[in-house]
Amino acid sequence: xxxxxxxxxxxxxxxxxxxxxxxxxxxxxxxxxxxxxxxxxxxxxxxxxxxxxxxxxxxxxxxxxxxxxxxxxxxxxxxxxxxxxxxxxxxxxxxxxxxxxxxxxxxxxxxxxxxxxxxxxxxxxxxxxxxxxxxxxxxxxxxxxxxxxxxxxxxxxx
Numbered sequence: 001x002x003x004x005x006x007x008x009x010x011x012x013x014x015x016x017x018x019x020x021x022x023x024x025x026x027x028x029x030x031x032x033x034x035x036x037x038x039x040x041x042x043x044x045x046x047x048x049x050x051x052x053x054x055x056x057x058x059x060x061x062x063x064x065x066x067x068x069x070x071x072x073x074x075x076x077x078x079x080x081x082x083x084x085x086x087x088x089x090x091x092x093x094x095x096x097x098x099x100x101x102x103x104x105x106x107x108x109x110x111x112x113x114x115x116x117x118x119x120x121x122x123x124x125x126x127x128x129x130x131x132x133x134x135x136x137x138x139x140x141x142x143x144x145x146x147x148x149x150x151x152x153x154x155x156x157x158x
Contacts (some may be wrong), residue, residue, distance in 0.1 A: 032105060055071055064117060064143050064156035072152030073099050083154075085111035088149060089122075100125045102150030108148075110156075115142050117156060119147050125151060 067086055069077045079086050080096040086095045089107035099105075104124040111118055120138040121128040128135050129148040141147060147154045 002066070013062035021070055063158075065158055066156075067096065067154055068157045069096065069098075069156050070146070070153050072150070074152060078157075081110075081112070081117070085109050087156070089124075095135070096154070098149065098152050100152055103152070108147070110141070111138075124149075 003129045064081055066080045069075050074096070077096060083095065085104060086123055088094055088096045088098065088103075089105050090098060090100070090103050091105040094106070104122070104126070106122050107119045107124045108122055108128045109122050111120065117140070118138040119128060119130070119135065119141050121135055130141065130145060131148075132140060141156055143158065145156060
């Protein structure tokens with residue numbers, strides 16, 4: 001083989017190696033800090049309005065008031081639903097921080113829409129389960145519904 005061919009093969013090999021390294025760093029960054037939100041999804045270009053606080057659901061009889069960890073390493077930990085949405089994961093920004101090897105940094109979120117509460121998996125590796133069913137989209141939960149994240153079980157309580 002000529003020297004030019006060997007030089008081109010070396011350069012192509014280095015380019016492929018750098019693409020692999022940069023993609024691995026990108027995956028690690030996304031896992032640690034979350035995915036980027038595009039500017040268009042942030043509401044850029046809308047007229048500035050005064051900041052609104054999310055509406056908290058009215059306190060009615062039979063409505064849940066907090067999320068409680070009922071099983072797992074963090075049993076007894078709770079988060080009040082008046083601070084919804086509730087982020088669940090291993091990250092420091094999570095309202096319910098779980099020390100579980102099967103939990104992602106930003107694993108799931110519990111939020112309200114009207115009078116109903118929803119749990120949403122945030123693209124975690126090991127998934128979020130209601131009973132034995134893995135959820136793939138925001139799913140309604142009620143009082144006493146068990147949500148399993150890793151080895152931890154959470155419930156909505158009054």
